[in-house]
Amino acid sequence: VLPNNKNIIMAATQAVDLIEDKKVIVIPTKTIPQGITAITMFNPDGSSEENEAAMNETIETVTSGSVTYAVKDTEDNGRHIKEGDILGLLEGKINEIGQDVYAVCKKLIENMVNEDSELITIFYGEDCEEDKVNQLVSELEEAYPDMDVQCFNDEQPLYYFITSVE
Structure with missing residues (x-):
């Protein structure tokens, strides 16, 4: 299970x-x-x-992330979050806050990668635009030429992105 x-x-x-x-x-x-x-x-x-x-x-080798949006105004560790803000969650905790889904995802992944990382996997949801996802993947491949970057459209409705770095 x-x-x-x-x-x-x-x-x-x-x-x-x-x-x-x-x-x-x-x-x-x-x-x-x-x-x-x-x-x-x-x-x-x-x-x-x-x-x-x-x-x-x-x-134990997997670092997990996801990108979603704030459903209400709130505070997190002294940071003000407004309803609709884009949130990058690293292991379930707010790591990035922004307005652009793709920029938040890129920054989140940057925060997930370390010197031992070999693989970036991205699952993108139904609200993502394929051309912008492809641009994100290209930017990640350029930033991390020694890593494999995999990307899949899972068409799920809850998250813009679900990411992993191994």
Whole structure:
């Protein structure tokens, strides 16, 4: 089970404890990018123990981000946020505030990358313009020539972007 949400991990673990006739393992993924990375490590020929170890190990390498908008006026660590502001969330915490979705996403990713990073993955939602997404990808490829940049249209309605850096 891949919860993909830090608030669901405990409930998933408790639910697994109720199952007696099957072996079910919870991989404690806190974000969608962690879940995607974990599932890529699944080996159908491997044992459950091998898969659990590989999946648990790989989720530790993922830094997760997302870009959304503020639904109301608020304050965060002394920063005033107005309804409609674009928010870049790094591991669920506000990292960037701006007015342009693409600029916030680029800055968020810049804050996610470190010297060990090899891969940037971007999932963009239904409200993004493909030509602007392509421009963002080009800028990231230019800024990080030694990294792979992957981009997917997931057409989801809640976030402009869901990002990961590994």
